[in-house]
Amino acid sequence: MLKFLARTTALAAMIAVSLPAHAETLKMWGPEQITEPLVAQLWNGIKADFEKANPGVTVEFMPPTGTISNGAVQAAIQSDAGPDVILTNSGIGRISVVKNAKQVMPLTEQYEKRGWKDEIYPWLYTELKGQFGGEIYEVPDGLDALGIWYHKDIFAQAGWKIPASWSEFETLMKSIEETGLQPIAIGPRTTGSAGHLFGNLLQSASGKEAIGKALRREIAWDDPSVAAGAIRLQKLVEAGYIKKEMAGLDLDGASRLWFNKRAAMFVAGPWFTANARKAGYDLANAGYAPMPSDIKGADIPTGGVGWSWLVPVNSKQPELAMKWIDFMLSDAVMKKRAQDPASTMIYPREIPGVEPPTPVLKDIFAAAAGGVGYNPSVYLPGPVLDTYFQVIQGLISGQIGGEDGMKQIQAKMAEAK
Amino acid sequence: MAPLRDAPAVPGHTGGNPARMSRPRMAGSISTDGDAGTAFWLMAPALALYAVFTLLPIAATFWLSFNSSAGFNTSASFVGVDNYAKAAQDPIVWKGLVHTFVWLAYHVVMAGGLGLLLALAVSRLRVTQVFFRTAFFLPHLVSLAVVGVIWANIYDPFFGLLNTGLTRIGLGAFTQGWLSDPALVLFSVNVASSWQGFGLYMLLFIAGLQNIDHSLYDAAEVDGANAFQKLIYVTLPGLREVTTFVVSLAMINGLKGFATVFVMTNGGPFYQSELITTYIYRLAFQSQDHGLAAVLCILLSLLAIAITIVFNRWRARLSR
Numbered sequence: 001m002l003k004f005l006a007r008t009t010a011l012a013a014m015i016a017v018s019l020p021a022h023a024e025t026l027k028m029w030g031p032e033q034i035t036e037p038l039v040a041q042l043w044n045g046i047k048a049d050f051e052k053a054n055p056g057v058t059v060e061f062m063p064p065t066g067t068i069s070n071g072a073v074q075a076a077i078q079s080d081a082g083p084d085v086i087l088t089n090s091g092i093g094r095i096s097v098v099k100n101a102k103q104v105m106p107l108t109e110q111y112e113k114r115g116w117k118d119e120i121y122p123w124l125y126t127e128l129k130g131q132f133g134g135e136i137y138e139v140p141d142g143l144d145a146l147g148i149w150y151h152k153d154i155f156a157q158a159g160w161k162i163p164a165s166w167s168e169f170e171t172l173m174k175s176i177e178e179t180g181l182q183p184i185a186i187g188p189r190t191t192g193s194a195g196h197l198f199g200n201l202l203q204s205a206s207g208k209e210a211i212g213k214a215l216r217r218e219i220a221w222d223d224p225s226v227a228a229g230a231i232r233l234q235k236l237v238e239a240g241y242i243k244k245e246m247a248g249l250d251l252d253g254a255s256r257l258w259f260n261k262r263a264a265m266f267v268a269g270p271w272f273t274a275n276a277r278k279a280g281y282d283l284a285n286a287g288y289a290p291m292p293s294d295i296k297g298a299d300i301p302t303g304g305v306g307w308s309w310l311v312p313v314n315s316k317q318p319e320l321a322m323k324w325i326d327f328m329l330s331d332a333v334m335k336k337r338a339q340d341p342a343s344t345m346i347y348p349r350e351i352p353g354v355e356p357p358t359p360v361l362k363d364i365f366a367a368a369a370g371g372v373g374y375n376p377s378v379y380l381p382g383p384v385l386d387t388y389f390q391v392i393q394g395l396i397s398g399q400i401g402g403e404d405g406m407k408q409i410q411a412k413m414a415e416a417k
Numbered sequence: 418m419a420p421l422r423d424a425p426a427v428p429g430h431t432g433g434n435p436a437r438m439s440r441p442r443m444a445g446s447i448s449t450d451g452d453a454g455t456a457f458w459l460m461a462p463a464l465a466l467y468a469v470f471t472l473l474p475i476a477a478t479f480w481l482s483f484n485s486s487a488g489f490n491t492s493a494s495f496v497g498v499d500n501y502a503k504a505a506q507d508p509i510v511w512k513g514l515v516h517t518f519v520w521l522a523y524h525v526v527m528a529g530g531l532g533l534l535l536a537l538a539v540s541r542l543r544v545t546q547v548f549f550r551t552a553f554f555l556p557h558l559v560s561l562a563v564v565g566v567i568w569a570n571i572y573d574p575f576f577g578l579l580n581t582g583l584t585r586i587g588l589g590a591f592t593q594g595w596l597s598d599p600a601l602v603l604f605s606v607n608v609a610s611s612w613q614g615f616g617l618y619m620l621l622f623i624a625g626l627q628n629i630d631h632s633l634y635d636a637a638e639v640d641g642a643n644a645f646q647k648l649i650y651v652t653l654p655g656l657r658e659v660t661t662f663v664v665s666l667a668m669i670n671g672l673k674g675f676a677t678v679f680v681m682t683n684g685g686p687f688y689q690s691e692l693i694t695t696y697i698y699r700l701a702f703q704s705q706d707h708g709l710a711a712v713l714c715i716l717l718s719l720l721a722i723a724i725t726i727v728f729n730r731w732r733a734r735l736s737r
Binding site: 068070074248258389 | 569572573574575576594595596597598599602682683684685686687688689698699701702703704705706
């Protein structure tokens with residue numbers, strides 16, 4: 001018996017000695033599309049590189065099942081068995097939800113200490129600093145640039161092109177509608193899809209500056225200079241260019257309409273390349289252009305911070321989480337991701353010498369080169385967002401008018417002060 | 418006849434109500450003196466679990482409803498009845514309340530009614546009864562979330578089975594925006610939910626039908642009753658007990674309505690399918706307004722209690 005105990009103890013000691021001195025596991029909530037083979041391949045490569053650079057560390061992916069918008073991130077953090085570091089679709093609106101609930105760590109100090117400040121666009125850092133009185137809670141991983149996606153072949157056959165002015169764009173929609181095609185698809189049952197088109201319309205009708213002022217509460221949302229975009233949506237529905245039935249579609253339903261070429265246009269960002277790949281759509285046929293506007297300088301994509309890294313307050317490995325973010329911001333990883341076929345976004349800093357993996361991404365990068373406007377979905381305060389998305393549904397289903405809808409958003413803005 | 422023996426004298430007993438006299442102990446039974454204590458210790462684990470998982474959350478919800486809390490680790494601040502006032506002034510709460518009642522009514526009529534109709538139809542079958550019982554029960558095995566996804570695709574206005582099917586058979590005029598029309602959306606989502614639930618009610622009705630005394634049908638036939646009269650005067654009265662049970666079950670399931678709405682419409686378009694339950698979820702997990710969400714949880718509980726009381730009175734009156 002004593003012999004057996006001695007042998008077992010010796011064996012246990014040998015195993016303990018052979019194990020790395022500081023075995024650590026970093027639980028990471030990765031990108032939404034991580035179940036897609038191409039995306040998984042890229043992320044498994046990044047994981048392997050990080051583990052190699054940090055002996056004894058194991059990265060464990062937690063496949064995400066949602067976002068801050070649907071409460072999944074909050075639930076994961078609240079479970080206290082959640083990830084140590086989270087990549088999620090963000091923006092000030094969503095971040096305010098988890099920040100107000102004190103679920104994520106402030107990272108301002110890390111920006112200085114670890115040099116993250118110099119690893120993102122200066123304008124982006126200034127914007128982040130201005131959001132919560134100087135405190136920053138996220139590290140941008142990708143930016144969004146929302147504009148019109150169209151089928152190059154259909155447009156070429158019909159002799160159509162995305163025009164420069166709004167009145168010409170209305171004429172284009174009329175022509176498309178007369179052929180029996182849906183001019184533009186939207187899936188407002190999914191919050192993102194609702195906001196993508198609406199943000200484009202707001203900016204096109206009012207300009208970037210006016211929307212920025214409304215977001216900073218310098219103008220009311222029901223001010224005619226801001227409400228014009230909502231009235232524009234109301235008119236598109238009344239004209240039949242956007243079918244009321246679309247109020248019942250989600251992002252997948254609306255995308256299906258576009259991928260099957262029953263809709264001519266769709267408003268989306270660079271991430272739509274992943275949806276297209278999944279649907280087997282030929283990305284070479286995808287054209288991209290910002291929403292036309294009669295206001296000078298307003299014909300740029302809307303967007304903002306689309307994806308960010310967050311560190312939950314109950315992260316078991318906060319230091320390791322910071323190391324992971326360092327790694328993700330490094331030149332090597334940034335370049336690897338930007339050139340990979342799984343790339344679906346605009347990166348938070350300029351990466352010289354990188355060729356986008358698809359032509360449509362090249363178009364998006366070019367359109368966003370001069371900066372992007374505001375997608376209110378990611379800038380509005382959390383408590384206002386629900387009303388914002390419901391108002392869009394109300395406008396598309398013909399239940400409310402543009403002015404009334406904007407009054408409701410303004411009322412929520414006033415309440416959320 | 419053997420003379421009755423006197424009851425054994427009870428020590429210390431000085432007379433009084435015989436019914437209150439202690440009974441003689443049986444061999445091996447638990448000591449009377451220790452009954453309460455033993456019973457308590459036997460029940461303790463269950464009581465502890467009940468306290469931790471039921472009473473404590475109820476108390477916590479009640480406490481939370483008087484506090485302003487923006488998250489799980491935010492120190493809550495007492496706000497009195499502010500959350501209750503906020504709920505009373507929130508038009509979405511009232512909308513959700515009305516929708517919850519409509520949802521309940523739809524579910525009882527559609528799921529319960531379809532369950533009864535199919536039970537009547539299936540119970541007449543001799544050879545294929547097992548097949549149809551199984552086939553009709555199968556949807557009940559599918560999770561409500563999956564049901565939501567399936568039906569959202571059926572209702573797709575452009576590619577969905579329903580509109581495409583109607584168009585193909587020349588009824589294109591009847592195609593609808595099933596999930597976008599404000600007047601239809603709650604009904605459409607409830608159809609999906611009822612489709613998942615009717616199988617269980619059908620089985621309960623079949624069991625009820627099997628318990629009806631067949632001689633009553635023979636007697637009705639002798640009296641010259643036709644099929645409809647037999648249904649009205651024999652079958653339905655015979656199913657009274659099962660019907661009340663099915664209605665109560667359908668009401669409880671209806672009150673819990675959440676998953677299909679959450680998956681298919683998320684309360685939209687423009688709150689037209691918002692239920693109290695979906696609004697609670699949005700407030701608690703998306704907006705992190707736990708105080709208001711707690712008020713709505715209490716409202717929902719009160720609603721369930723009120724419905725139970727009314728329903729039990731109705732049931733008692735029926736069985737008189």
